[in-house]
Amino acid sequence: MVLSPFDRTLTARMTYSLYPGFPGLGGEVEFDLGEPFEVTDVRGPDGSVPWRRDGETLHVRLPAPGATDDRPVTVTIIYKGRVEPAPEGKGHLDYLGAEGIYLRPDSGWYPQPEGNRALRGVLTVSVPDWWAAAASGRLVGLSASDDSRSFSWAVDPPAELYLAAGPYRTAVLTTARGVTLRTFFYPLGAEHAAAYLREAERMLDFFSEAFGPYPYPNLTLVEVSRFYFGGLSARSLILLDKTSLYDPETEAGPRELLAHEISHQWWGEVVPVREDPEWYLWEGLATYSEALYGEARDGHAELVRQMREKAEVYRPDAVRHPGWSIREANVRTEDWHDSLIYEKGAWVFHMLRFLLGDEVFAGLLRSFALDYAGRQPSSADLARLIAEAARKSPNRAYLESYIARWVDGTETVDFCLKEVAAARRNNGGVVLEFVLEDAGGGSFPQVEVCVTCRDGSTFTFLTRGQGRHSVDLPGRPVRIEIDPAFKVLDLRRGNNLYHGVGGLFVSEETLGRVGLCLAAGLALAAAGLLHRVRRRRAGPVPPAGHRTLVDGSEGRMLT
The missing domain is CATH 2.60.40 (Immunoglobulin-like)
Structure with missing residues (x-):
């Protein structure tokens, strides 16, 4: 793939190996590709093959493998297109220009086999020689020519492909656990690279102990501009908006954002998001993971501060939508990102910890991560884990209906x-x-x-x-x-x-109401006193129908 930032073009040659049993072999195989991208040729094992385009769907006719042949059938799709700056608004994560590029699978920037965005293989990206490119997976190759550089990223196990590139400075750190951490930051943000690498290592250590071992060999942190969200987490790749990029060792906001996105390597990658997601299971858990890390780093007072702050963030939505449950917010897709999912979702886990006790709750979180690795769990699965963990709890009866109360229902406490x-x-x-x-x-x-x-x-x-x-x-x-x-x-x-x-x-x-009443009474008393003082200074009130002239004499008012 070749990226040209000045004319905003992407030119690519993507080769896929389709193994026997892949849907459509011997007939039409379908790929999804964004409409801005023009297909120029499709080639099979023996040259060009028939293909047609129907909107975002690319139909490719491929031969079937031989009856005894277990070798894959290869298909190469050659295409190009312009990546225009997306309009302002929610969810637009695609841009290519002088500031850089970031692309997500939803933009259709690479051909996705019908019904399967996750791919295994190597993505090689060629960029101008003052740029660097980061993607899902791990860096396995770097080469340079006179005016360009190429970065090769291996994706295994299969994952969706995210891509970011720009005029980055890079830094690297290998953790004590053997994980390779990299930063791809703009020159101004590069001054914080060392702090991000150190804090990321501490977070990986904590989450690995809390949720189970970090399963990937590397983690890449990338600064992006024109980003709608504060951050986004993909397989071993985290995108961070440049407006949120400050020293995470001294600033709470960037640290909480980094903890949130790193925890998504478990809540979203190890434990995958469902096709019809219950977002609080990932976003609520990631939001609570911020507080868990804060507690481990800075003590119990930090946990209290964060949970108090999250309650305050949730309060306006609780007042605005008193009849909404977490599930109600979840099905309103335009609102899935709101505080009912994030902040209230975090509180669902925080209260669960209080009811179960620290040790039992820690075991439940670890079981959730390990037992449902790769399995796309639901609320029903979490409810079963809670019921098992609550067998010896004095709160067992309440906990057996906990999800029904706090996720499906609208229970409140006062x-x-x-x-x-x-x-x-x-x-x-x-x-x-x-x-x-x-x-x-x-x-x-x-x-x-x-x-x-x-x-x-x-x-x-x-x-x-x-x-x-x-x-x-x-x-x-x-x-x-x-x-x-x-x-x-x-x-x-x-x-x-x-x-x-x-x-x-x-x-x-x-006391507050009494204080307001006393203040109001004092204000009224003060106003009355002021009125009397003014009347006294003004002298006696003239009879009705008279007016006082400038020289003090009286005269009848004209009618």
């Missing part, structure tokens, strides 16, 4: 406290009693409650189920918080925090 009272015991301790309610109407089976005493000591305990609870404390409580570590998707947090006020416990939400 924890609050009622009838809060603290009484001193004879031994000097205090017993705190309260009623835990879920104003959201759900039945989430557990939540943590943190109590702060007057001396500054804190106590966190797990409450199971709604109803009346009591806890012994060494001193008088002054603050009570429900779910302080953000383990439950409770979007109404104002009634999660209670302050001791004059022997009573008042929620933050109520």
Whole structure:
């Protein structure tokens, strides 16, 4: 394949080996090829063969192999075309110009055998000598001539083909696990290459321990321009938008994006996307993988920060679409990328971890990755894994309907406290009693409650189920918080925090309303006082029908 950036043309000669049993051999074999690309010739084992074009479908007539011949039939498709800048909008990932090129399978830039985009083989791309080209697979060859360079990428096992090329500077690092990491960054972005390589190695190490070994020999990170998404992950290839390319070792945003895309090497590649995908299984898991890596890197506070932030991102959609479930959002293809899939999807796994416990949840994630490698799982498969993991859990009954509640349904949580009272015991301790309610109407089976005493000591305990609870404390409580570590998707947090006020416990939400009322009252009082001061300064009000003249004399108003 030859790329010419200045006239935006792509010229290619793609040769396929079709083995006995391939659909259509001995008749017509069909390939999908984008309409902007013009086929100039199709050749079989013995020269040109009959072919015809019907829109994006290329029909090629090929001979059948001999009855005892197990050798493949080869077909070479020669074509060319212009890759125009795509219009602005969702999902347009195709562009060829002086800034570079990036192409995905959906653009039809290579002939795809009908019903099978995944290919095995070697892709050789020729570019100007100041360019470099990256693709799915691993780099197996690099050659140069007077004014061009050629990059050969081997794809095995079969995968869809993604391609990116441009005026890149490259860097390479071989990890302790033997994985070859490469960056293809523009000159300005190249200053961050070393940081990306180091952070990528740490991420591969973490995810390999959490989800199972990284199965590919290499991983390539490529900077692209005019990119709609922040990033995109393909087989051992990650595209990163240049507007998001900052030092991932010091900047949280680029680090979270990189963790998201690298985790897709498991959630999307090792565990493939279904034909009719349930996107939260991949995007929700990848979004939660950002938080898992953040926790491993920077501690539990980072996990809390990220999950709190994801809840805030999801909140507007929860308000805008209160009747939408994750499944509802999934079938609305124009909205598959929204927060119900990504952020709420991440919360589905975060709450599952809370209900199962860290160790059991970690085992479930690893089983999901290993048991369903190459198998395109569904929500039903995940539900079966959850049921197996929950056999010894006190939350078993709830967990057996977990997917039905949080993926198929619209369950919400809104924890609050009622009838809060603290009484001193004879031994000097205090017993705190309260009623835990879920104003959201759900039945989430557990939540943590943190109590702060007057001396500054804190106590966190797990409450199971709604109803009346009591806890012994060494001193008088002054603050009570429900779910302080953000383990439950409770979007109404104002009634999660209670302050001791004059022997009573008042929620933050109520204090806020009281504060608004006091502020409004003070504002009205101030306005009244100002009005009286102004009247006093203006002197007595003249009788009706009179006006005060400039010199102070009175006169009858004219009518």
